[in-house]
Amino acid sequence: MGKPTGFLEYERSLPKDRTPEERICDWNEIHTHFDVEKLKIQGARCMNCGVPFCHTGDIVGNYAIGCPLHNLIPEWNDLVYRGDMDEAYRRLSMTNNFPEFTGRVCPALCEGSCTLGMNDLPVTVRNIECHIIDTAFENGKVTPRIPKKSTEKRVAIIGSGPAGLACADSLNQMGHKVTVFERSDRAGGLLMYGIPNMKLDKKIVQRRIDLMTDEGVVFKLSTEVGKNYPAVRLISDYDAVVICTGAANPRPLTVEGSDLNGVHFAVEYLSKTTKSLLDSGLKDHNYIDAKDKNVVIIGGGDTGNDCVGTAIRQGSKSVVQLEIMPEPPHERQPQNPWPEWPIVKKVDYGQEESISKFGRDPRIYETTVTKIEGDEKGAVKAVHTTGVKRVFDEKGMRFENIKGSEKILDADLVLIAMGFLGPETELLKHLTLEMTKRTNIQADEKDHKTSVRGIFAAGDCRRGQSLVVWAIKEGRDAAKAVDDYLSTY
């Protein structure tokens, strides 16, 4: 513990994001970095707790608390305070394959359970993590680690999101020959085509893919297993297969008018924008354009927020985000105590930008869609909504429409961001895998084995729609399970 009284002397402080007015004019990352002296002060706030809840990664009540990767947070906070950034990087990379991703996009479960959060603001763990890895890259400390031994065992990984990448990286370091099959033209899964560039610059994703390629991982891009690469061939050609295909099956909107022109799923909208940005700086116009349009986003969560930020950068006329749930409280409630994840209202970057550009938060709570209206050409024209009341009864939670609260919103573009219903099932049928009741792949949380011998599953396709940090954790755990399997089969 660098400074025993640091938490008493210093306040939590983060580097200021670029202003909304500046950042909506480009697609660059919104965050900036502290200088190292300010970062040391933030590291000094860590109390090096006897029981550091920040790195537990346990489930308490219904919530995960602390870092699922069990990052050695108090240790690197102390090292940062002492100015030993090289050792901090070494400790960080022991538990996290890709801190440059989590340091940018993780909601920071660690901070939600930091002991300081009981009566003060938590340590700025995520920012410190990002600074450690970015400094390591800048100083040339992150270089290809070529495995010293080869087991000659061949492992195929389907899907190159954070779960597939973490699994591939770990197995490669264990000496196995790893091939990652990816149907997109670029690797990275939702890190590449999903999370927008302003939150995670795609150069940072590509830098890691290039590093892994130099280390011996083979990426077969534009290769969809089950379509242009037979699934059965995979089983005969490889010693083990790990499915990391994500939970790409979006929850559909089932009201009248959902099939009109101008109604799209959020990930299609976000990924086409990123692809066009990377391919041509948006000059090819191969994306769904919100310019001069009234945009209605159905879903008040993080994906919806990414759509808000993207639509504003494209020059939308207005943006509204509809949310069926009630507005969260501004402070932790007694039924949601520390160290649980705090369920509080946050204003994310897209919503901040809407406030700056349109003078209001785009979210409308306790509202659902009853119909989408089209014009004579079959294009969306308006969204009909109603207010709802949340009711709990013996059957669980349901929503009742409130009479007289109906509204009609002008809309030229409707984006559906209502979550996901598990993995696409085509490939899974080819492989005759068992599924859970919640339409995820049936595989044990510890050994990641599916119902078919030699086939493993990790990430959102197994646990359902989740977070990058959980996908990395699943990929690492699956790699250990595959290694065990290969040493005995």
Ligand SMILES: Cc1cc2nc3c(=O)[nH]c(=O)nc-3n(C[C@H](O)[C@H](O)[C@H](O)COP(=O)(O)OP(=O)(O)OC[C@H]3O[C@@H](n4cnc5c(N)ncnc54)[C@H](O)[C@@H]3O)c2cc1C
């Ligand atoms: C818009 C959006 C924003 C998000 N923002 C955040 C955030 O800020 N922070 C956070 O922690 N989490 C965020 N998430 C969640 C996070 O991105 C996911 O939990 C995580 O990416 C899941 O990782 P994965 O590897 O399991 O799957 P994915 O990242 O979904 O990757 C699966 C990959 O498999 C490929 N694939 C599928 N089928 C096949 C096949 N048959 N053959 C070959 N390839 C195939 C897909 O093309 C894809 O590349 C966000 C999600 C979305 C949708």
Ligand code: SF4
């Ligand atoms: S819980 Fe907070 S104060 Fe305690 S060790 Fe972790 S980061 Fe430091």
